Amino acid sequence: MSFFRVVTGFAAGSCSTVHKTGDDDELEPYLTELAFLPDKRLVAVDDMNRKCIILDERLQRLGTPYKFKAFPHGVVCMSHDALCVTFGYGKVVLPLSESTHNIIRPTREIRTSSNFYSVCCMSPSHMVVGTYDDPRPARMLSVDGVEADFDHFLTFTMKTYKVDESMCTYVRSNNTLVLTDRFAHTVYIYDTAKGTSRAVTNENIQEPRGSCVGPGDSVLVCSMRKDSIVHLTIDGKILGTYPVDMKFANNICVSKDGNRLAVSNSARGNTKLKLYNITSNGLDDL
Template identity: 50%
Template structure:
């Protein structure tokens, strides 16, 4: 079955939505990040909005990864935002950590460690843990070039 959804500009949105990040919670709810309106929202299997979208305190959140049954992480401009997701569809900020780079895509390597891609940083792909400790990959060579947004795209996905 293919399901699609048109998210038009609404009174609660300043701009037409641009979904730049998606991930599934274990209970099959879909978490979506709207980069242009700084929102994180939950959708059911039929793509119906659940609860009220949370405003991410970032100019332009980019991607989202599910950490557990009730915790997600959203990339922002030099920040990671950790949010709790309740069973009754309430999204709330639990902590935020400042990062050394502007992160774009993100995925979980383990429940406490994530892999991220960067924007405008010669360290194109990095690892970061839930405490904010950033590390580079060992024995993996990446181009020593800082790509601007739109010049290169590294999509991080789980295997």
């Protein structure tokens, strides 16, 4: 049984479709990563239009989107008012401040030695970042800009990913790194304390993309070619597979209280963003 229930869509009349904002030069949005703020507002980065967007609980835009000079890839909420955004080529991470009035401002610029794609919170002061064009598929980065590597990576994977081939998440309570390998149709689960890892494959895991920490420190992964979400334990056991009403689901995040889930996709001409309640009552569209 699914534990998701759709509570709202993106806009009235076409409740789950991601629309342009109306700017003359705006392209069809492509949301490359999502993050909840502690008060359940949702932050999304739009790679195609180089924007950071804040949305309310009905997925209506709040304030004015922040416009970047480069193309954003990942976003993470580090505290109640601090975000960090990764970018395509340029080896830059940009910390942002966010106010209750939905005003986004850059605070400084972090120059890195690696190209980072996805990003997730490891602790209030550290992030885990997925790399590309780097033999270390995931690294650590402090909010002060200090980079570090995980131990025992030789037992994990030596693969160097290209952009958009892998994304990561981190289960803080269990020191567990989760890495998706899109074209190997594999989810790697790595115990960073013990240095042990396992590769999870299943017919329902096809082009896995974004992942996040789910209920009870489980893991949720978007199976893009199956238009679904796969639910796993940190031991790699599959608890369930839940279809979502969108083609090519590829990004996912859960709110800080564990009760709300957001999913977006990458289907050109039919991009969507949906919000779910995490319940035990099934998947019911409004």
